[in-house]
Amino acid sequence: MSVDSSFLDSPSEPQNFNTNAPFDLLVSDLFLKLESTNHENKGPYETVSAKKTSIIEDFVKTWRTHFGKNIYPAVRLIFPNRDGRKYHVKDVALTRLVIKLLKLQPGSNDYQIIRNWKKQYQSKATLATASEQRQLGDLPLIIARIMSRRRDQNEPIKSTLTVDEVNETLDKLAAKTQSKEQLALLEPFVERLTIPEIRCVFQMILKESMLSFFERAFFQAWHPDAYNLFKVCEDMKKIFWALTDPEKRLLPTQLCVQPMYMFVPQSSQKLEISYENLCKRMTVGLQGGKDPKLMELYKKEHYENAFLIEEKIDGDRMLMHMVDGKFRWHTRRRRDYTLVYGENVHIGSLTKHLGHAFDEKVHSIVKDREMILPFGTLRSAAVQEALKQFDVIDVYEGNNSWPLFLVFDILHLNGRDLSGLPLFYRKNLINKVVREVPHRFEVLEWVKAKSPTDIKANMQRIVSERNEGIMVKSLLSKYRVYSRESTWIKVKPEYLENFGENLDLVVIGKIGRVKTSYICGLKDVDDEGCYKSFCMVANGFSNAVYRQIESKLVNYWRDFSIQKPPLSLLKFGTKKPDFWINPANSIVLEIKARSIEVTAETPYAAGSTLHNLWCRAVREDKDYDECITLQEYQDLKAKYSSDIYKNQDVNRNRKRPGENSIVEKYEKVKRLKIKEQSDLFKGLHLVVGTDYRDVDEQKNMSAEALKHLIRSHGGQIELNPKRDELYGKTVVVLGSNVTPRLQRWLREGFDIISGSWAVETIGQAYDEGQKIPLLLKETFLDACVDAGMVVDEDPYKV
Numbered sequence: 001m002s003v004d005s006s007f008l009d010s011p012s013e014p015q016n017f018n019t020n021a022p023f024d025l026l027v028s029d030l031f032l033k034l035e036s037t038n039h040e041n042k043g044p045y046e047t048v049s050a051k052k053t054s055i056i057e058d059f060v061k062t063w064r065t066h067f068g069k070n071i072y073p074a075v076r077l078i079f080p081n082r083d084g085r086k087y088h089v090k091d092v093a094l095t096r097l098v099i100k101l102l103k104l105q106p107g108s109n110d111y112q113i114i115r116n117w118k119k120q121y122q123s124k125a126t127l128a129t130a131s132e133q134r135q136l137g138d139l140p141l142i143i144a145r146i147m148s149r150r151r152d153q154n155e156p157i158k159s160t161l162t163v164d165e166v167n168e169t170l171d172k173l174a175a176k177t178q179s180k181e182q183l184a185l186l187e188p189f190v191e192r193l194t195i196p197e198i199r200c201v202f203q204m205i206l207k208e209s210m211l212s213f214f215e216r217a218f219f220q221a222w223h224p225d226a227y228n229l230f231k232v233c234e235d236m237k238k239i240f241w242a243l244t245d246p247e248k249r250l251l252p253t254q255l256c257v258q259p260m261y262m263f264v265p266q267s268s269q270k271l272e273i274s275y276e277n278l279c280k281r282m283t284v285g286l287q288g289g290k291d292p293k294l295m296e297l298y299k300k301e302h303y304e305n306a307f308l309i310e311e312k313i314d315g316d317r318m319l320m321h322m323v324d325g326k327f328r329w330h331t332r333r334r335r336d337y338t339l340v341y342g343e344n345v346h347i348g349s350l351t352k353h354l355g356h357a358f359d360e361k362v363h364s365i366v367k368d369r370e371m372i373l374p375f376g377t378l379r380s381a382a383v384q385e386a387l388k389q390f391d392v393i394d395v396y397e398g399n400n401s402w403p404l405f406l407v408f409d410i411l412h413l414n415g416r417d418l419s420g421l422p423l424f425y426r427k428n429l430i431n432k433v434v435r436e437v438p439h440r441f442e443v444l445e446w447v448k449a450k451s452p453t454d455i456k457a458n459m460q461r462i463v464s465e466r467n468e469g470i471m472v473k474s475l476l477s478k479y480r481v482y483s484r485e486s487t488w489i490k491v492k493p494e495y496l497e498n499f500g501e502n503l504d505l506v507v508i509g510k511i512g513r514v515k516t517s518y519i520c521g522l523k524d525v526d527d528e529g530c531y532k533s534f535c536m537v538a539n540g541f542s543n544a545v546y547r548q549i550e551s552k553l554v555n556y557w558r559d560f561s562i563q564k565p566p567l568s569l570l571k572f573g574t575k576k577p578d579f580w581i582n583p584a585n586s587i588v589l590e591i592k593a594r595s596i597e598v599t600a601e602t603p604y605a606a607g608s609t610l611h612n613l614w615c616r617a618v619r620e621d622k623d624y625d626e627c628i629t630l631q632e633y634q635d636l637k638a639k640y641s642s643d644i645y646k647n648q649d650v651n652r653n654r655k656r657p658g659e660n661s662i663v664e665k666y667e668k669v670k671r672l673k674i675k676e677q678s679d680l681f682k683g684l685h686l687v688v689g690t691d692y693r694d695v696d697e698q699k700n701m702s703a704e705a706l707k708h709l710i711r712s713h714g715g716q717i718e719l720n721p722k723r724d725e726l727y728g729k730t731v732v733v734l735g736s737n738v739t740p741r742l743q744r745w746l747r748e749g750f751d752i753i754s755g756s757w758a759v760e761t762i763g764q765a766y767d768e769g770q771k772i773p774l775l776l777k778e779t780f781l782d783a784c785v786d787a788g789m790v791v792d793e794d795p796y797k798v
Helices: 023-036 048-066 073-076 093-103 109-115 121-125 130-138 139-149 161-176 179-191 195-203 212-220 226-232 236-242 277-283 292-300 380-386 422-433 452-464 543-553 630-640 661-673 704-711 742-746 756-768 781-786
Strands: 269-270 307-312 317-322 325-333 366-370 402-412 441-443 448-450 469-473 484-491 500-509 517-524 530-537 588-597 607-618 684-688 693-694 700-701 729-732
Touching: 023 195, 023 325, 023 380, 048 179, 073 236, 093 109, 093 139, 093 179, 093 484, 109 139, 109 607, 130 607, 139 195, 139 402, 161 179, 161 195, 212 226, 226 236, 269 366, 277 452, 277 484, 292 422, 307 422, 307 452, 402 422, 422 500, 422 700, 448 452, 452 469, 500 530, 517 588, 517 630, 530 588, 530 607, 543 607, 684 704, 700 704
Parallel strands: 269 484, 402 441, 684 729
Antiparallel strands: 307 448, 307 469, 317 325, 317 366, 366 402, 469 484, 500 517, 500 588, 517 530, 588 607, 693 700
């Protein structure tokens, strides 16, 4: 069946019987009402969402009743984030513009508020309520409040602007690129706006969503097919011009992918079940009654009880449309890149190589693919910005590298929609219609799989090659635009419990934004103990954790722009912090990372960093000197690639922890019921000074886990031993590296042995019949001698 897309090609503009819609209608009857709705004033509605939906429906009815069928002028202001106008003004440029607009003097209170509105957001948020926290990051609201204070309260401004007048001004603003021109346009315009209107207009200029999570409700209130059409067409004008009568419904063939119209592609879900259950989900058989050709291909290729595995490419998702030699390229977020890659085979960085990339019979096609940019080339966003001043240019011409496009799906061919057909048919069709252009335009390879063993083997290969992950797809899956489907599952190392590395790192700097990032460092023993920047983490923090961190460090931060840290203490790479801190005054974070990354252009002084990392906990039980050193990290890195055959258990606890998760994380271990396994350590008092880490065997055990293990074998844990209180008792102090606490205990006369002794003793006891070795094979003697300490030759006696 052909896809009829002509209704979108040239829809006629509906005419309103009243063209003087007031701008205040949008502000007062829609924006402000939605914002003020909460649980306290939801009235007869069961939920806040129900009331907000009702507000939107009432607004739509008002527009139809008083103005007509053309709501597009209002839509341009209601959906500024989806409007095609570009104002060349971001938040920083807006602050400068407002400072000039209000003629604020440097050093004045209002000047400082606007200029520094984004700095130290987290420290301000700790003192604010939930609603106030949202306002701290609302620049248009901050501007509106300052303008309100500077106006004459005895002469309030009344709303007089219409929707068309606001649109006309914003059209002119989009044509201005110089700040002087923008200022001359906005100055008289702002004088006519009320304070609520000022806030809304600046939100529109910043292209912020005015409806937030209720955009879908607006589409559905206007027309029952509007939202589904929006999924496959980005042009708001064509959507609202084509859909004026809610009684007239669109055909299914008008609501599918159509050539030359941007859409949001299907997304995958994260792995949250075991490999065995995943295989069961993916191997549902093809039911009878299907097209005979589909059944024939299904049986011929032996797809029964099979699924598909392909590599998850670490690139940019890119959709390609082609109709009669004309191309269109766009990202998954519907950003047009036709200017970059070309609109025909005669010019463009990629299309000029695609003159013979399709079968002669192909005259229209839509494909889903990944774009891979080789290391060292410009990212797509940077290319887009660089091309603003040009009409068409090949930005890769003359380079030794260029983007490679890997095709993995086909959604439309010669007027026929393919999204409703099974994946195995679409995959088979790709090979028939695409002629590969080596190193520029290729088809992504895939393998047929049937068991959890196949998934595990492919994951091991991906990890060994340091690639991103794999995609597991059902061969019967249909393609659903603007959707996240369970028939497409991405499996990445961070979704598995045992892949990746856990490191305890000390915070040495931060970059303060709306979302604060902390820079962590490693101690370089070979560089006189200097701490070198190693990675930056911004994920994994709840508001409670931010408050916890800032409350401890608020008095110790030093402004990097005013006072640089001594090079003997801290060294940063090309990425500089806004603030730095002495490690002795800092905290320790437990960082989980997918993999170790080494690049020639790392922005960190350590010369290496972590890939895909997040904070798992704040380690209040650890001192800054107990963290892994740069030398220990290098040993770990050397061993990292050797062990890819780890257990691949799914990590089901990847969601952001709750407000009290940090406390619960460490209290949970203490509350665990101890199941006695033996009395091996009965009569021994053990002190666990550090985590247990065996670099050679790649074994890691937290201090809490080691304590739990010792208790289960009859040992008694001491937290802060004192010789006078423990006279006559057998005390063993366990530690794997020199820390200030261990140094103190050594000076007090305690002997320190490696944590591996406890682990190995338990293992030997099962083989040798519950007997503790009289001589401890691994002592802490070597480490202590390296540290310049005198240690008793008998490490077992206290």
